[in-house]
Amino acid sequence: MSLHRGYAGTESDEVAGFREQVRGMLSAFDEKDFESWEQDRHIPKEVIASLGEAGLFRRRWERGAERGVPRLVAMCQEICDVSSGLALVAMGQSEVFIGALQWLGKGERQKALLEDALDGRTVGCFGATEPRGGSSLAGMRTTAVAVEGGWRLTGCKRYISNVGRADQILVLAKMENPAHVGDLSLFLLPLDHPGVTIDGFFDTMGLHGCDVGQVTFDAELPADALLGNHGVGLLYATHLLQFERLAICAQLIASAATALRLAVAYARRRSIGNDRIMDKQAIRHRLAACQAELWNLEARLAQLVDIAQRDGRMPSHGIAALKLTAGESACRIIDTAMQVFGARGYSKNFPLERFWRDARLSRLGGGTDEVLADMVASGIDRQDPPFEDLISRLSMSDLPRMDDR
Numbered sequence: 001m002s003l004h005r006g007y008a009g010t011e012s013d014e015v016a017g018f019r020e021q022v023r024g025m026l027s028a029f030d031e032k033d034f035e036s037w038e039q040d041r042h043i044p045k046e047v048i049a050s051l052g053e054a055g056l057f058r059r060r061w062e063r064g065a066e067r068g069v070p071r072l073v074a075m076c077q078e079i080c081d082v083s084s085g086l087a088l089v090a091m092g093q094s095e096v097f098i099g100a101l102q103w104l105g106k107g108e109r110q111k112a113l114l115e116d117a118l119d120g121r122t123v124g125c126f127g128a129t130e131p132r133g134g135s136s137l138a139g140m141r142t143t144a145v146a147v148e149g150g151w152r153l154t155g156c157k158r159y160i161s162n163v164g165r166a167d168q169i170l171v172l173a174k175m176e177n178p179a180h181v182g183d184l185s186l187f188l189l190p191l192d193h194p195g196v197t198i199d200g201f202f203d204t205m206g207l208h209g210c211d212v213g214q215v216t217f218d219a220e221l222p223a224d225a226l227l228g229n230h231g232v233g234l235l236y237a238t239h240l241l242q243f244e245r246l247a248i249c250a251q252l253i254a255s256a257a258t259a260l261r262l263a264v265a266y267a268r269r270r271s272i273g274n275d276r277i278m279d280k281q282a283i284r285h286r287l288a289a290c291q292a293e294l295w296n297l298e299a300r301l302a303q304l305v306d307i308a309q310r311d312g313r314m315p316s317h318g319i320a321a322l323k324l325t326a327g328e329s330a331c332r333i334i335d336t337a338m339q340v341f342g343a344r345g346y347s348k349n350f351p352l353e354r355f356w357r358d359a360r361l362s363r364l365g366g367g368t369d370e371v372l373a374d375m376v377a378s379g380i381d382r383q384d385p386p387f388e389d390l391i392s393r394l395s396m397s398d399l400p401r402m403d404d405r
């Protein structure tokens with residue numbers, strides 16, 4: 001049974017059918033697998049291979065990037081239900097690695113790589129963040145230098161999801177002597193290439209199913225390691241990030257919905273004295289407020305999905321705003337659900353503590369709350385003549401009144 005009947009109940013039969021297929025593909029794995037991924041802190045490559053072979057990524061991409069967004073959302077919700085670590089890995093594979101190759105891939109080698117990625121034979125990850133930071137790419141140190149026959153790529157990328165089980169990393173690098181700090185480019189770097197070292201992994205708070213590591217490289221690459229045109233990598237990465245952000249929203253909303261339904265079911269069953277805890281107004285109203293918040297998020301997600309599908313574009317400011325609010329709201333909803341469970345919520349015997357840990361990444365990865373808030377602010381910090389006129393008129397009459405009493 002799917003826990004998510006579409007986003008805000010607006011799902012077409014076609015997407016519902018895709019959802020059903022994703023569920024079928026995921027049935028190849030069970031609780032023991034999910035647990036072992038969390039314990040090993042890696043998603044085995046074979047899992048992506050199995051999903052690719054079953055057609056997950058091909059079906060996601062059948063209708064193209066934007067028009068396939070309803071399938072992306074369904075895919076994220078279903079995978080997130082079984083493993084948020086796997087959802088992170090699948091999202092990186094599908095939306096960033098395949099997304100980049102679909103959009104920019106040309107030439108025999110890049111096209112072959114795309115086919116391999118769609119079938120899950122090649123697993124990709126994405127490297128933008130560096131030890132000096134991830135929010136500002138202007139200070140990026142990784143450099144690409146043109147050499148005879150290709151490129152020399154030198155640098156270090158940190159906090160890279162699934163770098164431990166990926167075959168390729170898509171590296172964002174600055175060009176030698178750039179005209180602008182934003183002159184970045186995207187490169188395909190095989191992780192088994194001479195000069196590439198995986199330095200190790202970070203022990204993180206949540207999402208234990210997916211490793212997060214650091215990679216250092218000083219590698220000579222062929223000319224076709226460059227993806228797309230050089231100097232426009234930042235624009236490419238920013239566009240690809242829209243899909244990743246929307247996918248994160250779908251996962252967050254799915255996790256919050258699951259946590260809330262669990263909490264309501266528990267509150268209806270657990271009694272204290274003669275009352276169910278669902279009858280305690282303090283609990284009842286908190287759960288109601290969470291449900292109201294969740295419906296708003298689901299409705300907004302449905303709107304954004306609709307825009308992407310109908311207009312064939314990603315509404316970047318709307319997506320940033322949803323991720324900003326969904327991150328905070330989902331963390332709060334999951335926290336409330338945990339509270340309703342009492343000590344059980346804090347225990348690993350129940351999934352609330354895992355949801356709680358996993359959801360927190362969303363406020364950092366794919367653009368921090370602060371970076372997204374800046375982006376939303378840049379969209380509203382614009383001229384607005386009718387309201388500027390209104391302020392002028394109000395200001396003109398903003399005088400003290402004579403007291404004639």
Ligand SMILES: Cc1cc2nc3c(=O)[nH]c(=O)nc-3n(C[C@H](O)[C@H](O)[C@H](O)COP(=O)(O)OP(=O)(O)OC[C@H]3O[C@@H](n4cnc5c(N)ncnc54)[C@H](O)[C@@H]3O)c2cc1C
Nearest residue numbers: 126127128129133134135159160161212364365366368370
């Ligand atoms: C589990 C995990 C997985 C990740 N996976 C990947 C991945 O696959 N690939 C990848 O490239 N990166 C990945 N990251 C890195 C992630 O994208 C970065 O953590 C994020 O971009 C923030 O960068 P930072 O951690 O260096 O923080 P910093 O850039 O050092 O920022 C620190 C704080 O300052 C705030 N800040 C920064 N600039 C401003 C500003 N101008 N105004 C106000 N506040 C500001 C930030 O919002 C943040 O709160 C991952 C991180 C984690 C934890």
